[in-house]
Amino acid sequence: MAASVILVGAGPGDPGLLTEKGKAALQNAEVVVFDRLVSPAILSLIPAKTERIDVGKQASHHLVPQEEINRILLKKALEGKRVVRLKGGDPFLFGRGGEELELLEENGVSFEVVPGVTSALSVPAYAGIPVTHRDFCSSLHIITGHAKADAVLKIDFDALRRTGSTLVFLMGVSTLPEICSGLLRAGMDEEMPAAVVESGTLPSQRKIISTLAELPQAAQDAKIKSPAIIVVGKVCALSERFDWFDNLPLKGKRVIVTRPAERNGTLCRELRALGADVLEYPCIRTVVRDPAVELDMAIASISDFRWLVFTSPLGPVLFFRRLRAAGKDARALAGIKLATIGPKTAEALENFGLIADLVPAVYDSAHLAEAMAQVEGPVLLCRASQGSDALPQIFEKRGVPFTDAPCYDTVYESPDPEAALAWLKAPVLVSFTSVSTVRGFVSSLPGADLSNVMGCCIGRQTALEAEKYGIRVAVSKEATIGSLIECIKEV
Ligand code: SAH
Numbered sequence: 227m228a229a230s231v232i233l234v235g236a237g238p239g240d241p242g243l244l245t246e247k248g249k250a251a252l253q254n255a256e257v258v259v260f261d262r263l264v265s266p267a268i269l270s271l272i273p274a275k276t277e278r279i280d281v282g283k284q285a286s287h288h289l290v291p292q293e294e295i296n297r298i299l300l301k302k303a304l305e306g307k308r309v310v311r312l313k314g315g316d317p318f319l320f321g322r323g324g325e326e327l328e329l330l331e332e333n334g335v336s337f338e339v340v341p342g343v344t345s346a347l348s349v350p351a352y353a354g355i356p357v358t359h360r361d362f363c364s365s366l367h368i369i370t371g372h373a374k375a376d377a378v379l380k381i382d383f384d385a386l387r388r389t390g391s392t393l394v395f396l397m398g399v400s401t402l403p404e405i406c407s408g409l410l411r412a413g414m415d416e417e418m419p420a421a422v423v424e425s426g427t428l429p430s431q432r433k434i435i436s437t438l439a440e441l442p443q444a445a446q447d448a449k450i451k452s453p454a455i456i457v458v459g460k461v462c463a464l465s466e467r468f469d470w471f472d473n474l475p476l477k478g479k480r481v482i483v484t485r486p487a488e489r490n491g492t493l494c495r496e497l498r499a500l501g502a503d504v505l506e507y508p509c510i511r512t513v514v515r516d517p518a519v520e521l522d523m524a525i526a527s528i529s530d531f532r533w534l535v536f537t538s539p540l541g542p543v544l545f546f547r548r549l550r551a552a553g554k555d556a557r558a559l560a561g562i563k564l565a566t567i568g569p570k571t572a573e574a575l576e577n578f579g580l581i582a583d584l585v586p587a588v589y590d591s592a593h594l595a596e597a598m599a600q601v602e603g604p605v606l607l608c609r610a611s612q613g614s615d616a617l618p619q620i621f622e623k624r625g626v627p628f629t630d631a632p633c634y635d636t637v638y639e640s641p642d643p644e645a646a647l648a649w650l651k652a653p654v655l656v657s658f659t660s661v662s663t664v665r666g667f668v669s670s671l672p673g674a675d676l677s678n679v680m681g682c683c684i685g686r687q688t689a690l691e692a693e694k695y696g697i698r699v700a701v702s703k704e705a706t707i708g709s710l711i712e713c714i715k716e717v
Pocket residue numbers: 238239263313314315316317318319320321343344345346349395396397398423424425426427428452453454455
């Protein structure tokens with residue numbers, strides 16, 4: 227995509243519904259101009275160095291006027307920046323996408339459009355409502371329920387009723403009573419199934435299924451707020467039978483994920499796909515050592531070692547980087563045995579054409595240390611500077627010579643303590659995938675009340691560390707993300 231401005235539809239909120247093309251555009255942008263309806267999970271995909279302009283912010287209750295947005299887009303594009311204009315749902319469906327392109331076109335600025343998954347179709351789908359069904363209707367109408375200030379709704383209710391179609395109203399929360407009474411006056415059946423769905427596709431989604439006559443009262447009783455979609459038509463009656471979203475296994479659960487940002491993708495994605503509300507809260511970061519003094523010295527006399535030990539998938543990558551920097555390759559490891567803490571690290575080693583000789587049955591440092599109790603040294607530990615004491619202790623006890631060669635440091639971060647504190651006010655699960663994630667989490671929230679926290683941990687050591695801070699814990703059966711997710715399902 228080479229255009230100066232890319233108009234991107236962000237979808238209705240669930241980050242899984244952002245298109246691949248949209249995601250690529252976001253990751254490549256220098257400036258992102260976004261709206262109120264774009265969800266935080268999608269905004270978190272924007273690289274840190276990218277300039278963000280929030281035009282959905284209500285400055286003294288006034289949104290940034292449309293002309294001003296158009297001018298911002300033009301100005302940034304003329305500065306030569308790669309601009310993404312990110313809009314909720316699909317940019318051309320009640321999204322003023324067309325208006326924003328006019329000024330660009332007039333000024334000869336190149337642009338592209340990446341359509342988005344519109345809320346008009348996806349929100350009903352997440353509420354178990356297929357917008358068409360051969361038994362009930364043969365067309366679908368998407369209507370704005372928005373009325374200009376102090377003006378009456380200009381909707382031809384008679385025409386809509388005659389179509390016998392499914393009606394989807396956007397921007398209709400405040401005019402819901404008028405919409406329903408308009409349709410009733412036009413002769414639509416009082417018992418016609420009707421629904422309103424708030425914050426569709428998000429973990430906070432709420433839906434009300436009712437009848438045309440009773441929907442306004444039901445929505446008022448439930449204090450339904452914008453953004454919400456109104457659906458009128460027989461297909462709404464299918465909602466209970468097809469209610470897949472509210473029945474997802476982690477629906478209603480809230481999980482704070484503490485893994486480093488570059489490694490939390492799979493976990494966050496899978497938890498969300500299972501219905502959980504996820505706060506990405508990476509509280510550790512990896513800083514690679516270059517040079518890695520101890521490791522470089524060990525590599526200089528690598529043939530002296532009998533065992534080489536890796537405790538994370540990053541270990542092999544950094545080891546081979548240093549080895550290469552020393553002008554050597556994998557042949558320098560001939561005759562040296564290889565141990566890894568678990569299968570993921572063994573896989574990382576296989577990328578270099580090497581098969582681990584030892585992987586403990588339980589993937590943690592304590593079991594790795596036990597499994598290595600009888601080996602002959604010298605042993606080279608290639609790992610984080612803050613590695614567990616289990617290995618050094620056992621080698622010292624057994625008189626096995628070893629060198630601890632840190633190749634990276636784990637530093638603690640406080641991404642957004644306020645968001646985390648807000649989440650801690652009610653029962654919440656926190657995933658801990660290592661001892662350092664526990665330490666990073668606790669140190670980012672000094673003095674916080676952790677009584678609502680249930681720590682879901684990989685590894686006994688991790689759980690013990692969490693317990694030191696009074697956190698209740700559950701430990702996954704295996705040291706894998708799949709097993710951690712099972713553990714989260716069970717607590
Ligand atoms: N271009 C957008 C619509 C913009 S108009 C799209 O294609 O989805 C804004 C209206 O969209 C809101 O008032 C609401 O009616 C609807 N909407 C957007 N996101 C929504 C969501 N997650 N849940 C319910 N309604 C939503």
